[in-house]
Amino acid sequence: MLTYPMEERGGLPLYEYLYRRIRADILSGALAAGERLPSKRALAEHLHLSVITVEGAYQQLEAEGYVYTRPKRGFFVSSIERAPEAEAPPPPLPAQAAPHWRLDLKSNQVDTGRFPVSTWSRLTRQVLSEGGQALLHPVPHQGLPALRQAIADDLRDYKGMSVSPAQIVVGAGAEYLYLLLAQLLGPDAVFAVEDPGYPKIRQVYGKCGARCCPVPLDRQGLDPAALHASGASVAHLSPSHHYPTGLVTPIGRRQELLRWAGEQSAFIIEDDYDSEFRFSGRPIPTLQSIDRGGRVIYMNTFSQTISPSMRVGFMVLPPRLLARYRRELDFYACTVPALEQHVLARFLAGGYYEQHLARMRKEYRLRRDRVLDAFRASPFAGRISISEQGAGLHFLLRLDTPLSDEALGRRAEALGVRLGFLSEYAAVPNPAHAHTLVVNYAGLDAERLPEAMALLAAVF
């Protein structure tokens, strides 16, 4: 009869301890395959346990497949493969520590210090206290209707776009929307991407198995002749503010691009990332708002304008793609939590979002002016030329240097300075891009400027 020292079970419940001991005997072979276990009653008497305890252990063993029952005959040991020699799993890689830079001009940092956290918190508390259970209900796959309405209103009021909330799809950030678009446009779509351009766009489409062809820019934006020649069926553009050159595509070129889309039955993805931080005049009309052929997918994200830890982006689908989206992709659940959607809807509808943008524009303009002044007063002022388009949180700085970008980057790194180069954004190497830094200045506040200039002087 099975005999176990039940008093040695520590904090375990009796049935759990018994289950573990019998399991260990089965795994070690002490109980052989096919062997019959004592009846529940007999084992209970033998070990001074209740029948219910033994039954609990036997049921667990049976549920996990260690024993099986034969009607009216009781419990039998299953045939179990012995676990292979306990080869210790290789230790997991260490957690990645972010390197610490004395000066980082490369990271696309957002200054979140001025975000109205207290307003956001107040709206969150409001939603939590008013919403209650409703917050737990599934959100429609395109996103919360109230949020889509607030986005449509904001697009109308601040970008002159006439969009129905039904055309809007909300998702967990721009990258997720790129994934959805790759699936929506299908495996045969060929994506024209801007060269130079934001590398994640190429990376995401590439990981989706889509074919990307980099198309060069001229001084107005994507080169139409090269676009025609590429054979692309989709063009992913940022006409309002190209990253990283800052280029703004003028109206004539926009019309030319729309005509290309109409003639080729192609689509244009208008990625309006970073267009909010335009420092003069009103925003330039979006491609979407002058598109009469239903060929433009407009997209934007709140990661840059609110905070990168807020994963919410959206896209506006033209009707023919909306129908396809609902037919083919409506099985995807909406990826943004209900709470965030409720709070963001109120943040937009209450006007807090546009207030925040206006304040940030003012702040970033000041910062830009200070940063430009500092560069112009620096010891290396004679060796640089800056090109800046009055928009976005970065500018291009061309440096007169005999060093290659790589050598310059290494020298900077040795001094704790992280530089970003235009050449890193190029899909096809282009000598015209050399010696040009992409300076992201959103993180450069006034106190840090003298140190930053001294560090750069040492690098250059």
Next chain:
Amino acid sequence: MLTYPMEERGGLPLYEYLYRRIRADILSGALAAGERLPSKRALAEHLHLSVITVEGAYQQLEAEGYVYTRPKRGFFVSSIERAPEAEAPPPPLPAQAAPHWRLDLKSNQVDTGRFPVSTWSRLTRQVLSEGGQALLHPVPHQGLPALRQAIADDLRDYKGMSVSPAQIVVGAGAEYLYLLLAQLLGPDAVFAVEDPGYPKIRQVYGKCGARCCPVPLDRQGLDPAALHASGASVAHLSPSHHYPTGLVTPIGRRQELLRWAGEQSAFIIEDDYDSEFRFSGRPIPTLQSIDRGGRVIYMNTFSQTISPSMRVGFMVLPPRLLARYRRELDFYACTVPALEQHVLARFLAGGYYEQHLARMRKEYRLRRDRVLDAFRASPFAGRISISEQGAGLHFLLRLDTPLSDEALGRRAEALGVRLGFLSEYAAVPNPAHAHTLVVNYAGLDAERLPEAMALLAAVF
């Protein structure tokens, strides 16, 4: 000289109104390409405006490409393509209205009514008041360290899994993790999926361009001979609780599947969806915890246990895949907002999650017993057989009927009843699946049972 009725500008700023009028004249052709605009000073005098106002309008026109400057000569009208005839965009599709069912046994509804909303709200308020600015900082791409630690602790305490937080990747729900896995395992991976099985798994992999081969189940789970023959390099399984059959894979079969993975250098995705609602005994050891070869990717989601509006899932990568993930996919930002991650970390670490699960298990067990009793006491009791594995929120019900599943479904629909059939989960049609309903009973509370039985009696 340009003349505009500035008093008719309504609420627009002067410069904006002037910009719009000149733009309209350029677009209509009233101002021809190449024409020179009046000097700022001349136009300002003519219209009784300040020079700054005219300058604002001209700058905006120039920024948008409607005019260009020639040094020392002033502003000239650009050559603009006229917009094509304003073809009204086709009206967007109407928003989709969810159909209203008198009885819905198909939707995998979660009873969110018992979720401790007040605890969740309290933790959210705590995080908001303590976290402040920190909430706006970008989250590491694998997820917040505190959340990954809390998940690792929970896996250790409640599933006996030894996992380092460094192995965990947090993402916006299970479907998003399927997308990442398809990209991680590469375009050449062939995915064996359970047949019958959860259709979204096939759908997501299919949309990612991955090849899926449905592998049939026998009474213990995935059939090893069929798995071998499939040539798959990855098997996506739910051994703890298969959906929709409820099947639990016994230990011997688990070892066999692990051996297959080792021999074929294949991977197993252990999808532990819905395993928490096991009604008797302790959870069955996961494949991950008995895997010595580093071949298992464990994944689970909080959508089913907390709420479908909470998009958080996670996966545990074996070290060799973790290294690949960091090499190839670390450019993806984490898709879950920081706030949700902070709150969920506290919800887990504070023990509220497991308390909630324990309460829900008790509640669902009660509900299951009541539902089973109601079926057994129904007028159609003699024509049904129920198979139920003491786990999950659904069971299989085989109905003795001459009707096809389609005919039965249509008849039910006409009565406002939504039925789910096992045959709908099959990739390859199998007559053995016919006449079998998948009954999701999480939404069936006691008050609704008599009506539900009456409706079903009418359908059957």
